[in-house]
Amino acid sequence: MPAEIEIKFALKDRPALVRKLHEIGAQRLYAETFEDNIVLDKRGELRTKGNLLRVRKFGKYALVTYKGAMAFEGGVKSREEVQTGVESFELAIQLFDSLGYKPVFRYQKFREVWRVRESEVVLDRTPIGDYFEIEGPLDVIRTVAEELGMNMDAGIRQSYADLYRLARRTRADLPEHMVFPPEQLP
Numbered sequence: 001m002p003a004e005i006e007i008k009f010a011l012k013d014r015p016a017l018v019r020k021l022h023e024i025g026a027q028r029l030y031a032e033t034f035e036d037n038i039v040l041d042k043r044g045e046l047r048t049k050g051n052l053l054r055v056r057k058f059g060k061y062a063l064v065t066y067k068g069a070m071a072f073e074g075g076v077k078s079r080e081e082v083q084t085g086v087e088s089f090e091l092a093i094q095l096f097d098s099l100g101y102k103p104v105f106r107y108q109k110f111r112e113v114w115r116v117r118e119s120e121v122v123l124d125r126t127p128i129g130d131y132f133e134i135e136g137p138l139d140v141i142r143t144v145a146e147e148l149g150m151n152m153d154a155g156i157r158q159s160y161a162d163l164y165r166l167a168r169r170t171r172a173d174l175p176e177h178m179v180f181p182p183e184q185l186p
Contacts, residue, residue: 004067004081005138007145007155011123011130017148021114021121024147030113032125033059034186037108038093039161040101052159053101057089058111064092075155076138107160107178108185116144126160127178128167 011017021028036057041047050069056062068080086092093103110125119136121144134141134148145152158166164178 002081002083003078004135005076005078005141006133006135007076007141007152008131008133008158009145009150009154009156011132014123014130017123017132020148021116024116024144026114026116026121028112028114029120030059030111032110032112032123035059035109035111036089037106038103039105039107040093040096041104042100042102047104053096055086055089055092055096062086062089062092072157073138074142075152075157076141077157078138105161105177107164108180109160116140119144121148127180128164128174131156 040053052067054065065083112123114121119140123132
């Protein structure tokens with residue numbers, strides 16, 4: 001099975017990171033694009049195993065993704081990942097709903113995508129802050145992180161759902177799902 005290997009960092013200075021990406025020869029694949037994600041589950045069966053089923057809308061694209069349980073090596077997350085495009089975000093959710101997989105969490109972000117050698121660097125603006133991820137082979141992730149001035153020990157191990165749950169513990173103003181207010185949506 002294909003694997004997702006990635007590390008996430010807090011994004012403190014976006015213009016500085018973009019300058020560094022240019023300096024190391026990165027190419028921007030997608031300008032900042034709105035992304036909407038629905039996590040589905042059947043009575044918590046997937047979550048209790050550490051698995052995830054997600055339907056994502058990224059600009060004009062819709063994707064369905066299954067992710068296996070997470071493992072970590074040197075702070076870098078690795079997990080089985082199977083992903084495919086679908087014709088319709090809404091119909092994919094309806095299809096899974098009819099199979100008993102109900103929406104359990106929604107999260108939104110604005111994502112900019114860059115390519116650096118055999119890795120992808122994504123810059124995410126979320127309702128709870130800015131982050132960036134480096135995804136690719138482990139040795140390439142380490143090299144790119146170093147070139148971008150990042151300490152691997154500063155990597156964030158949590159998913160966006162986990163980060164949001166943590167944020168809600170200290171911020172009573174946050175809604176149930178990690179979504180932008182309507183006036184901030186495209």
